[in-house]
Amino acid sequence: MSVDVGRRRTLAGLAAGAAAASPLGRAALAFVPGPQPGPKSAPSRPVVAIGRREGLSTPNGVIDPKRLEAALGAAVARAAGEPTAVAAMRRLFRPTDVVGIKVNCLGGRGVSTRPEVALQLAAFLQAAGLPAERIYVWDRSDRELRAVGYSLNAGAGVRVFGTNEAYDERLVDWGPSASRFDRVLAHDLTALVSCAVLKDHGLAGASLSLKNWYGAVHNPNKLHDDNCTPYVPHLVAFPLIRDKLRLSVVDGSLAQCHGGPGRAPHWAWPFGGFLASTDPVAADAVGRQVLEERRKEVGLPPLAAEGREPGHIAGAARLGLGVADLARIERVEV
Amino acid sequence: MSGREPISGARSGRRAFVGRLAVSGAGCAFAGARALDAEPLQDPFAAGSPLRVEEGGLNPSPARWFKALADGWVECGVCPRACRISEDERGTCGTRENRKGRLYTLVHSRPCSLAIDPVEKKPFFHLLPGTTALSLATAGCNLACKCCQNWEIAQARPEQVPSMTLTPADVAMLAKKKGAPLVACTYTEPVVFSEYVLDIAVAGKAVGVRTVMISNGYIQEQPLADLCREIAAYKVDLKGFDEAFFKQHTGGELKHVLETLRRLRRHGTWTEIVALVIPTQNDSEAEARALSRFVRDEVGPETPLHFTRFHPSYRLQNLPSTPIATLERCRNVAMAEGLRFVYLGNVPGHPGESTYCPGCGKVLIRRFGMAVAENRMKDGACPDCRRRIPGVWA
Numbered sequence: 221m222s223v224d225v226g227r228r229r230t231l232a233g234l235a236a237g238a239a240a241a242s243p244l245g246r247a248a249l250a251f252v253p254g255p256q257p258g259p260k261s262a263p264s265r266p267v268v269a270i271g272r273r274e275g276l277s278t279p280n281g282v283i284d285p286k287r288l289e290a291a292l293g294a295a296v297a298r299a300a301g302e303p304t305a306v307a308a309m310r311r312l313f314r315p316t317d318v319v320g321i322k323v324n325c326l327g328g329r330g331v332s333t334r335p336e337v338a339l340q341l342a343a344f345l346q347a348a349g350l351p352a353e354r355i356y357v358w359d360r361s362d363r364e365l366r367a368v369g370y371s372l373n374a375g376a377g378v379r380v381f382g383t384n385e386a387y388d389e390r391l392v393d394w395g396p397s398a399s400r401f402d403r404v405l406a407h408d409l410t411a412l413v414s415c416a417v418l419k420d421h422g423l424a425g426a427s428l429s430l431k432n433w434y435g436a437v438h439n440p441n442k443l444h445d446d447n448c449t450p451y452v453p454h455l456v457a458f459p460l461i462r463d464k465l466r467l468s469v470v471d472g473s474l475a476q477c478h479g480g481p482g483r484a485p486h487w488a489w490p491f492g493g494f495l496a497s498t499d500p501v502a503a504d505a506v507g508r509q510v511l512e513e514r515r516k517e518v519g520l521p522p523l524a525a526e527g528r529e530p531g532h533i534a535g536a537a538r539l540g541l542g543v544a545d546l547a548r549i550e551r552v553e554v
Numbered sequence: 555m556s557g558r559e560p561i562s563g564a565r566s567g568r569r570a571f572v573g574r575l576a577v578s579g580a581g582c583a584f585a586g587a588r589a590l591d592a593e594p595l596q597d598p599f600a601a602g603s604p605l606r607v608e609e610g611g612l613n614p615s616p617a618r619w620f621k622a623l624a625d626g627w628v629e630c631g632v633c634p635r636a637c638r639i640s641e642d643e644r645g646t647c648g649t650r651e652n653r654k655g656r657l658y659t660l661v662h663s664r665p666c667s668l669a670i671d672p673v674e675k676k677p678f679f680h681l682l683p684g685t686t687a688l689s690l691a692t693a694g695c696n697l698a699c700k701c702c703q704n705w706e707i708a709q710a711r712p713e714q715v716p717s718m719t720l721t722p723a724d725v726a727m728l729a730k731k732k733g734a735p736l737v738a739c740t741y742t743e744p745v746v747f748s749e750y751v752l753d754i755a756v757a758g759k760a761v762g763v764r765t766v767m768i769s770n771g772y773i774q775e776q777p778l779a780d781l782c783r784e785i786a787a788y789k790v791d792l793k794g795f796d797e798a799f800f801k802q803h804t805g806g807e808l809k810h811v812l813e814t815l816r817r818l819r820r821h822g823t824w825t826e827i828v829a830l831v832i833p834t835q836n837d838s839e840a841e842a843r844a845l846s847r848f849v850r851d852e853v854g855p856e857t858p859l860h861f862t863r864f865h866p867s868y869r870l871q872n873l874p875s876t877p878i879a880t881l882e883r884c885r886n887v888a889m890a891e892g893l894r895f896v897y898l899g900n901v902p903g904h905p906g907e908s909t910y911c912p913g914c915g916k917v918l919i920r921r922f923g924m925a926v927a928e929n930r931m932k933d934g935a936c937p938d939c940r941r942r943i944p945g946v947w948a
Contacts, residue, residue: 328642385714391705391868397698398709398869422627422640438714441648442698445805479625482641482652 265550266543268506271295272493272553277473283336292340292469294554295496299467309348312466312498313411318354319345320409320464324416324432325364330474331483332368333415337471337494341413342378352377356404359383360435387438395454399437405460412464414500418472418491418507420480424448425523425530427481428507429468429500430456430541452532456500457539468503470495477514489514501542502549504533509546611717612660617650618749619777620657628657633696633745633772634810646805647746648711649694661692662750664717665725666707667741670732674924676740676768677899678826679909680858680945681787683919684926687766688729691741692750693717696772697804699793700869701832708742709868722753729763736786740768748777755784771814772806778814782821787946789826790815794836795845803835815853824946826858828899831876831884833864842884846891855892856944861885862899882906913941 271291277283293305300308313319321341323333338357345355353376359365361382362372373380387400388407405412416432423444424431430452434440443451456462472491479487491510497503508530512522523529537544607613619631623638630637630645637645639652649661671689673682693715695708702708707715720728729737737758739751744767755765764786771790773781782788792811794800800808818825829845831837842861849857861884863876881898885906888896898906902923909919916938920928930937934947 326642387714393869422638439648439709439711441644441646441711442709442805444646480640482626482643484625 265548266497266499266502267299267301267550267552268495268497268499268502269295269298269552269554270493270495270506270510271298272472272491274492276492277490281330281474283334283473285336285340288336288340288473289343291492292337292494292496293344295494296341296344296467296469298552298554299496299498305344306347309344309350313345313348313350315349315351317350317411318409319350319356319411319413320405321355321357321413321415322432322436323357323359323365323370324427324435325359325368325370326435327417327419327480327482328364328367329369329483330485330488331417331419331476331480332364333417333471334473335368335370337469337473338370338415339378341415341469346378353379355379356381356409358402358404383436385438392458392460394458396450397439397442397454399439399455401438401460402436405436409464411466412461414465414468416468416470418470418475418495418510420476420478420487420511420523421448421530422480422528424452424532425528426504426508426511426533428470428504430504430532430536433461436461447528447531449531449535453535453539453541456536456541462541465500466498468495468497468500470503470507472507472510475510475514477511477518478520487518499542499549501533501536501544503542504530504536505544505546505549506551508533509551607664607719611664611713613662613664613719614651614653614658614660615662615749617657617659618752618780619774620650622655626652626655628652628655630657631774632748632777634774634807635696635772636774644711645696647694647696647743649692649746659747659749661694661712661717661747662753663719663721664692664712665690665720666693666712666715666717667691667704668718668720670734671738671740672924673736673738674921674926676738676766676789677828677860677897677924678766678787678789679860679897679919679921680826680895680943680947681766681824682735682946682948683929683931685736686732686734687736687738688725688732688734688763689738689740690720690725691739691744692747693742694746695743695770696746697743697770697793697806699770699804701803701830701864702868704741705868722750722757725754726757726761726763729758730761735763737763737765738768739765743772744769745773745777748773748781752781752784755781759784770804770806771811773810773814775813775817778817779821782818782823785823787824787826788818789828790818791828791830792845793830795829795841795848796836799836812848812852815849819853825853826860827853828860828862829884830862830864831881832870833873833876833880835873837876837880837884839883839887842887843891846888846893849888850892856894858895858897858945859888859893860897860899861888863901865900878904909943911936911939911941911943914939918943 271294273287273291276287296305297308300311302308321338323338325332342355355378357380383402386403388403391398414429414432416429421427475491476488534544621629626641628639641652644651668690670686673685673687693710693712744751758765766787768789797808861881865875885896894912898904907921935942
């Protein structure tokens with residue numbers, strides 16, 4: 221499958237890639253100033269940008285590509301403190317990176333990362349100079365990807381594939397458990413994007429960008445005790461993930477505030493946008509806040525009152541993976 | 555693997571497979587489907603096959619013990635975890651999946667490991683000594699013991715290990731053909747494939763083959779009751795006798811295993827207990843004493859108790875093997891507390907491997923490793939003093 225990013229953007233991407241690949245370009249990149257702080261920004265406050273657009277998807281679930289590009293692009297751009305999504309990608313990734321966009325397709329249609337969203341991120345990356353062949357969109361299995369509407373691609377262009385039990389032979393002890401990691405993650409990828417779903421989880425409370433990484437190990441079934449709290453933070457803190465993770469995106473084109481992780485249509489609602497942050501913990505803290513707001517609107521109790529406090533978010537903050545305190549996060553609508 | 559290829563090896567058919575089994579020697583046949591040069595006994599993809607093995611080697615078969623919940627969730631009823639599982643998800647064991655509000659086991663008739671073992675390897679010391687057991691396992695386990703010996707298959711989901719197709723009737727027939735009076739459900743955790751165990755036990759009875767479980771004892775009351783009606787014996791791996799240690803080491807709760815032991819006594823199922831002694835972790839004299847008192851008072855003083863030597867494995871590679879003196883101390887404590895049959899395991903040649911008559915003190919069954927060197931038992935009793943020895947002897 222190829223991603224048609226359009227002639228103009230392709231040329232821009234080529235130019236950017238060429239610039240970045242040249243010694244001069246690399247030198248220039250090294251001196252790119254950091255993002256200008258917004259009026260409310262402080263250097264210590266991570267940004268979680270929320271890009272929403274009216275009519276992002278039709279009632280029957282068809283996503284409007286222009287609104288998708290606008291909403292997702294605005295969120296990604298603001299998350300990285302850049303004027304455009306392409307500039308954000310250029311800032312976060314090098315043209316030599318092999319970038320893995322980890323999607324979450326476990327729940328099937330209606331409660332999984334939309335293919336259009338993952339491919340739009342891939343398009344931003346390409347426009348920023350990454351060759352399509354070095355962009356992987358992946359999840360646990362071909363079967364789950366296909367069920368959600370992804371077209372698998374092992375050839376030219378953006379690769380789309382499932383792990384399909386191709387886990388690394390080495391067993392890695394990462395603290396609360398031991399796992400085999402996805403072989404591509406262990407050996408090929410140099411940078412990661414978590415592209416999860418804005419949804420409730422019956423055991424973890426919420427399944428957002430952090431818990432998405434359960435799909436990168438061979439034994440997620442062993443990692444659900446105690447609301448997943450000890451497991452999620454330590455898994456994400458493992459260097460194979462922590463050292464490569466650059467961007468966390470949460471797909472809320474259609475969100476679900478209860479009854480997850482499987483599909484429960486009566487608890488789904490069109491949030492109509494995306495969360496993006498370079499801080500995965502902040503992304504999840506705000507994602508949880510959005511879920512709680514919706515739960516209140518529809519008369520559901522807070523997650524904690526149901527014994528489903530998503531403690532893994534605070535746990536991840538305690539491990540230094542990011543900020544969970546909403547008072548220290550800039551939640552900004554773009 | 556594509557959906558319609560044989561699981562392993564070429565399709566030379568059931569007869570050839572059974573033939574190869576028949577020529578392989580007892581005790582060294584094979585273990586681990588990965589190493590097997592074996593084909594499915596039944597082609598699961600053939601027209602008319604009762605099995606419908608899916609891509610990835612799964613064989614979804616209705617689970618016997620579960621409750622349907624609201625919103626399409628189910629609660630598994632096979633082990634005390636009572637996993638609440640949403641649609642398309644699985645429980646902790648990784649082998650039981652919610653499909654449209656119904657629970658399915660994915661491993662029925664899909665063993666990943668198969669071997670002929672001496673019954674002493676299980677270990678059962680009071681169950682048909684000197685005989686063999688057709689031993690099998692499917693993938694998966696409901697605990698996550700840090701010292702797991704078979705983690706490659708026990709701590710994996712079924713699609714992650716090669717498996718073969720073997721119906722309960724096939725299992726019983728194979729055991730019969732191999733001259734094994736027992737089928738042992740072992741290696742991983744048979745609780746997670748309880749439906750398969752139950753069906754094997756029923757099929758085995760029809761041809762005179764008995765079925766036994768080698769288990770962590772982490773099972774709910776109803777499946778245990780159903781199994782105890784059909785199986786001949788149950789060996790429980792008691793992985794510690796301290797609740798905090800048990801939780802930290804296995805991810806489970808000790809109280810449920812103790813309850814299983816009490817229930818086994820009530821069911822009258824022949825039971826033996828193994829206690830793996832891990833240096834610095836669960837090797838104190840106080841723990842051995844507490845464990846021994848529990849067995850004496852709540853399971854019975856004639857219940858065989860095996861203190862087994864730990865060797866580094868899985869996530870406990872940093873510890874040494876258990877000193878033999880530690881095992882001997884545990885055995886002495888247990889015998890001082892009134893247990894009559896206390897053994898050492900994984901210490902070949904040690905006198906603690908043999909069975910002694912509690913009446914006259916003479917050796918009844920002399921063992922070396924997994925072999926029976928001498929069996930002086932006569933009609934379930936000591937030939938010298940006629941003291942009855944509990945067990946299944948014929």
